[in-house]
Amino acid sequence: MLNSRASAFKFKEGQIYLAKSKEPLPIRWSRQLPTGCTPSTIMVKLDPSGRWFVSLKINDPIDHKLKPLDKKVGIDLGISSLFTTSDGVKVSNPRHFNKVYKKLRLAQKSLSRKTKGSKNTEKARVKVAKIQAKIADCRRDHTHKLTTQLIRENQTIVVEDLAVKNMVKNHPYGLARAISDTNWGELVQQLTYKAEWYGRELIKIDRWFPSSKRCSNCGYIADKMPLNIREWDCPKCNSHHDRDLNASINILAAGLAVSVCGATVRPEGSKSLKAGAKKQKPKS
Numbered sequence: 133m134l135n136s137r138a139s140a141f142k143f144k145e146g147q148i149y150l151a152k153s154k155e156p157l158p159i160r161w162s163r164q165l166p167t168g169c170t171p172s173t174i175m176v177k178l179d180p181s182g183r184w185f186v187s188l189k190i191n192d193p194i195d196h197k198l199k200p201l202d203k204k205v206g207i208d209l210g211i212s213s214l215f216t217t218s219d220g221v222k223v224s225n226p227r228h229f230n231k232v233y234k235k236l237r238l239a240q241k242s243l244s245r246k247t248k249g250s251k252n253t254e255k256a257r258v259k260v261a262k263i264q265a266k267i268a269d270c271r272r273d274h275t276h277k278l279t280t281q282l283i284r285e286n287q288t289i290v291v292e293d294l295a296v297k298n299m300v301k302n303h304p305y306g307l308a309r310a311i312s313d314t315n316w317g318e319l320v321q322q323l324t325y326k327a328e329w330y331g332r333e334l335i336k337i338d339r340w341f342p343s344s345k346r347c348s349n350c351g352y353i354a355d356k357m358p359l360n361i362r363e364w365d366c367p368k369c370n371s372h373h374d375r376d377l378n379a380s381i382n383i384l385a386a387g388l389a390v391s392v393c394g395a396t397v398r399p400e401g402s403k404s405l406k407a408g409a410k411k412q413k414p415k416s
């Protein structure tokens with residue numbers, strides 16, 4: 133990866149020239165630069181599938197803040213659905229990924245059969261990388277659409293702060309794929325910077341908050357709530373719950389409590405913090 137300061141490239145009439153090069157880089161722009169913007173940093177990166185990426189750092193002079201709204205939403209990031217909002221919207225994982233995964237598995241198999249170091253290995257390796265790149269692109273696009281919509285429609289968004297990477301590492305392959313499919317990390321990251329751009333509030337709550345086990349109606353906390361249970365009835369108040377919707381309502385309530393009292397989210401019955409775990413920072 134080449135990471136160059138302003139001296140290593142020139143920006144002229146909307147084109148980028150690398151140092152000592154007379155020809156501008158033939159760039160396919162992902163979006164237009166705001167007028168009057170001069171990039172301060174350029175980063176050039178080659179991905180494993182052989183594509184070059186140029187990223188620019190700019191100081192955007194435009195204020196993108198949206199008109200404030202009254203709406204608040206909690207989001208339960210899930211597996212069977214990508215996420216569920218506290219206002220009852222379920223967003224599913226895009227199905228078309230399954231087809232691409234089949235292709236990926238075939239390409240990986242073919243790669244593993246090639247003799248190491250041969251020309252064909254390299255060809256097979258690029259093929260695998262290209263499919264992986266396509267999957268990553270599709271995911272990112274899909275996530276962008278969803279996060280932009282959430283930010284537009286809500287003033288306050290509450291999510292669980294999940295250590296996704298650990299979860300993926302510690303689970304058998306199937307579940308791990310399901311988890312990374314849902315693209316949690318990317319989703320929370322996009323919400324974080326978009327909230328800042330557009331003047332919205334994103335509240336992240338502690339990952340050990342028992343959002344699934346707690347009855348959002350009466351506060352009863354179930355002993356356990358295995359992943360295969362999608363609906364349940366509260367033994368205390370008899371409320372019938374959709375697992376994910378109930379969790380998202382709890383998440384919203386917990387997030388608002390943090391935002392109002394600056395409290396650490398740690399309701400009764402939840403596990404104590406593990407050593408070294410990050411505490412929820414109170415919102416000021």
Ligand SMILES: [Zn+2]
Pocket residue numbers: 347348349350351352366367368369370371
């Ligand atoms: Zn209840």
